[in-house]
Amino acid sequence: MTATVPTALGGLSGVPLALNPLTRKDFTSPADVRWCPGCGDYPVLAAFQGVMPDLGIRNENLVVISGIGCSSRFPYYVESYGFHSIHGRAPAIASGVAMSRPDLAVFVITGDGDALSIGGNHLIHAIRRNINMTILLFNNRIYGLTKGQYSPTSEQGKVTKSSPMGSVDHPFNPVALALGAGGTFVARTLDSNRAHFTEVLKAAAAHRGTSLVEIYQNCVIFNDGAYDPLKAADGMIKLVHGQPITYGADNAMGVTRLADGSLATAPVAEIGEANLLVHDAHADNPQLAFALAQLTESNSLERAPIGIFRDVERPVYDDMARAQIATFDDESAKLTAVSKLLKGGDTWQQ
Amino acid sequence: MTQVSTIDHVVIRFSGDSGDGMQLTGDRFTQDTAIAGNDFVTLPDYPAEIRAPAGTVAGVSSFQVHFAEYDVHTPGDHPDVLVAMNPAALKANIDTLTVGGIVIVDTADFNPRALTRVGYDENPLENDSLSKYQVYAFDLTAAATAAVEPYGLSRKDAARTKNMYALGLLNWMYSRSIEGSIAFLNRKFAKRPEIRDANIAALTAGYNFGETSEAIAVRYEVASAPATTGTYRQITGNRAAAYGLVAGAARADLPLYLGAYPITPATEILQYLASAKSAGVMTYQAEDEIAAVGAALGASFAGCLGATSTSGPGLALKAETLGLAVISELPLVVIDVQRGGPSTGLPTKTEQSDLNIAMFGRHGESPMPVIAAQSPSDCFAATFEACKVAVEYRTPVLVLTDGYLGNGAEPWRVPELDELPKIETNLTTEADGTYLPYARDEKGARAWAIPGTPGLTHRIGGLEKAPDTGAVSYDADHHEIQVLARAAKVAGIVSEVPDVVVDDPSGDAKVLVLGWGSTFGPVQAAARYVRNSGRKLATAHLRWINPLPANLGEVLAAYDRVIVPEMNLGQLAMLLRSTYLINVESYTKVRGMPLRQSELADDLNAIIDEEAAK
Structure with missing residues (x-):
């Protein structure tokens, strides 16, 4: 598995590059796609297949691993x-x-139930360790494959087949959860905004360590319109590193930091240009990213920041684990080491 | 002048408080015994609590070693020698001592308060309650403290060297050299010279006390046991299982990846492999048992030999992932060091009660090969065989050991790697346009191509598949074909399983006793008693439980009575009855300890006599 060919840089360092440029079609399998017509998973799949050639890697070095749920057919x-x-x-x-396998680019496809409910423990520990993989979390705020029960991101009061009187569960904010677990790359994007998704996915792949990308994804059958409130002019707050944070019609709204350290939103005219908060995704201290995550109205979804909340370097678990392990030039050197291990220190002859 | 007496076997039990270092003392005595050329089996017995209150019966930690000039199969039912470091150790163990046996007692803690605490109304050393034993009572703590006085240790640290003093005394009694233990102390305390020197001084003082004081009248010699020539080491079942994985991966030329979560009594397998990085082993202490097996399966998918080690509660948690391994047909080795259950049960005690979950503990038709190790050193061979089957048949394999095997030790002849069979991975590496991930070879094993191989990209998963292509399919025929193919593949592993061998010295025994896993030792030892009494008994032993050896049905049918001893309520017996429609008789004990050889022998004698009287 020693690469004798050029390998990618950054997050995919160690992954061999394709000799000839590939296209979206090269990353499209012959299987018939079987999501419901109009499902938000379609544009995500198309955008994903479109980004892969830009990463420069080969099909055989790409590994996509999923759990259970509609998106996990990916x-x-x-x-x-x-x-x-x-x-x-x-x-x-x-x-x-x-x-x-440092020569593989690893992508995890998961959903709100898969990642945040039954698999919550694995998600937080992967993020904590900073294992080199990109996790795409398709959040449709509903259990789709089991036909419409509330999920750990459903709003409180949600009426579903398993919550006929309204769910009393409080929803997770996946971005805040990932930041709390020590996430080094945490972002949010939407199924319906291909340009934004593409930009975020490329940055996620370029980051070494665990990248968590929450994708607001619409389920046309069981939770259609879940993200409609965000379509209001002042719904989405777009985060761009190094830029003052403004949003809404004509970017008339802005984010500022109050004296107690918390964030507030107000018309830019009131805050004053000079007092606008400038986004810093590379800040060592996660406080800013966490405060921005709190601007998400997790219940009503009338407001949510999108973009890259945090993108910082931290030693990567799998790189460190591999560095501790002996490597061998040939099989006989390995067998010698194994023999030595088996014999140990205290032997005798009979 | 001390008399030297030659004996053929001895069982010694070292017993003291959890903090007295009895496991280390026993382990060192065993190593010195190994170098003296005796065969041996050991049994550590310690409380689940790390430090139960000092001086209480609950806090007693013991280590038993049985050594002999012949091949030994069990740690022995009853010690011939008890080393008791405090009143609690005496109280907890005295009833198990052979009548006429030797008791060596450290008298330092025999004060009224300590005696009352463990329920002695009067000092047993001062009344006639121990009159049926040979009692040697010394203040070992004071003697050790005096011996280490020059090294300036605190009173507490000085007193802690009493275990080395006792070790020195026992080494003298059994004519063992203390050179090996001195070398060990030099290594262990290389960075703490005062502790090193004090321990060596205590060890030497204990030895010299025996030599010069004539306080103990008899010294013993046990002749060497015959053995195949080679390089030997002492090995516990847990270490042997860990090394079986290393050797298996090496002979398959695959990297070894162990995912594990700490659990008694299997944790050492993770620890030994975490210390094997120099041999290229990757270990992963996962967030839970489920992640441990998941990561191991992921590593197998990526082209490693994935493995996971656990005990009963962990095996229960891994069940769903094992089903995924069955349907995705990837190699995976699962080592279950069984303990008393259900639930948390008896974490530090042994049992064989995971056989049912190993065989049947997954949903759906989900067959898994199961092999059970028969002795501590056989944990190596059993695990190696599991690796071979896992890789060559693309299947998860369960290795059953237990707390007794995992913690127990015996001598092991270290094999050269090229003595071990090569494990064929048969990876598909060439893209000639014909690759079908679920095409099967003559063994039923599917074609395996690993990520990174150009031109062979494909998808697998937990959904049912069409034959050959592996494409997701809910077709009724396809499901039936695949269920049958997976079952046939596992059943076909019988070609790797040696026929069961019957040991029937007289050739006309009417009763067969069939052991499995760790009952091997007690069954062999009991059979020796039974045959020495002039009775006829056949024995046989099972290592592979799934599939069972091809000739087993025929063997069982050839005897009037078949007795199956197990440390559970008859789980193998149920399997044999349903497989062969033969009325095997269950003999069961669930006491958290290995079967007692003498008790088993008495019960077998009764059965044989009853049969003879018919």
Whole structure:
């Protein structure tokens, strides 16, 4: 598995590059795509297949691993090595792949139920360790594959088949959760904004360590319009590193930091240009990213920042784990080391 | 002048407070015994609590070693020698001592308060309650403290060297050299010279006390046991299992990846492999048992030999992922060091009650090969065989050991790697346009191509598949074909399983006793008693539980009575009855300890006599 060819840089360092440029079609498998017509998963798949050639890697070095849920069918549709696993466990399985094979680009496809409910433990520990993988979390705020029960991101009061009187569960804010777990790359984007998705996905792949990308994704059958409130002019707050944070019609609204350190939104005219908060995704201290995450109205979804909340360097678990392990030039050197281990210190002859 | 007496076997039990270092003392005595050329089996027995209150019966930690001039199969039912470092250790163990046996007691803690605490109304050393034993009572703590006085240790640290003093004394009694233990102390405390020197001084003082004081009248010699020539080491079942994985991966020329979560009594497997990085082993201490097996399966998918080690509660958690391994048909080795259950049960005690979950503990038709190790050193061979089957048949394999095997030790002849069979990975590496991930070879194993291989990209998963292509399919025929193919593949592993061998010295025994896993030792030892009494008994032993050896049905049918001893309520017996429609008789014990050889022998004698009287 020693690469004798040029390899990618940054997040995908160690992954061999394709000799000839590939196209979106090269990353499209022959399987028929079987999501519901109008599902938000279609544009995400198309955008993903469109980004892969830009990463410069080969099909055979791309591994897509998923759990259970509608979006977890994703690997079948990508021409790569793929593993459609079991509910919630994709980050665990991907951890084994990423640790043992630095020449593979590892992507995890998961959903709000898969990642945040049954698989919550694996998600936070992958992020905590900073294992080199990109996790795409399709958040449709509903259980789709089981036909419409509330999920850990559904709004309180949500009426579903399993919550006929309204859900009393408080929703997770996946970005805040990932930041709390020590996330080094945490972003949010939308199924319907291909340009934004593409930009975020490229940055996520370029980041070494765990990249968590929450994708607001519409389920046309069981939760249609879940993100409609965000379509209001002042719904989305676009985060751009190094830029003052403004949003709304004519960017007339802005974000500023109050004396107690918390963030507030107000018309720019009131705040004053000089007092606008400038986004810094590379800040060592996660306070700003976390405060921005809190601007998400997780229940009503009338307001949510999108973009890259945090993108910082931290030593990567799998790189460090591999550095501790002896490597061998040939098989006989390895067998000698194994023999030595088996004999240990205290032997005797009989 | 001390008399030297030659004996053929001895069982010694070292016993003291959890903090007294009894496991280390026993381990060192065993190593010195190994170098003296005796065969041996050991049994550590310690409380689940790390430090139960000092001086209480609950806090007693013991280590038993059985050594002999012949091949030993069990740690022995009853010690011939008890080393008791405090009143609690005496109280907890005295009833197990052979009548006429030797008791060596450290008298330092035999004060009224300590005696009352463990329920002695009067000092047992001062009444006639120990009259049926040979009692040697010394203030070992005071003697050790005096011996280490020049090294300036605190009173507490000085007193802690009493275990080395006792070790020195026992080494003298059994004619062992203390050179090996001196070398060990030099290594262990290389960075703490005062502790090193004090321990060596205590060890030497204990040895010299035996030599010069004539306080102990008899010294013993046990002749060397015959053995195949080679390089030997002492090995526990957990270390042997860990090394079985390393050797298996090496002979398959695959990297070894262990995902594990700490759990008693399997944790050492993770620890030994975490210390094997120099041999290229990657270990992952996962967030839970589920992630541990998930990461191991992911590593297998990526082209490693993935493995996970656990005990009963962990195996229960891994069940869903094992189903995924069955349907995705990837190699995976699972080592279950069984302990008393259900639930948290008896974490530090042994049992064989995970056989049912190993065989049947997954949903759906989900067959998995199961092999059970028969002795501490056999944990190496059993795990190696599991690696071979896992890789060559693309299947998860369960290795059953147990707390007794995992913690127990015996001598092991270290094999050269080229003595071990090569494990064929048969990876598909060439893209000639014909690759089908679920095409099967003559063994039923699917074609395996690993990520990174150009032209062979494909997708696998937990959904049912069409034959050959592996494309997702809910077709009724396809499901039936695949369920049958997976079952046939596992059943076909019988070609790797040696026929069961019957040991029937008289050739006309009517009763067969069939052991599995760690009952091997007690069954062999009991059979020796039974045959020495002039009775006829056949024995046989199972290592592979799934598939069972091809000739087993025929063997069982050839005896009037088949007795199956197990440390559970008859799980193998149920399997044999349903497989062969033969009325095997269950003999069960669930006491958290290995079967007692003498008790088993008495019960077998009764059965044989009953049969003879018919």
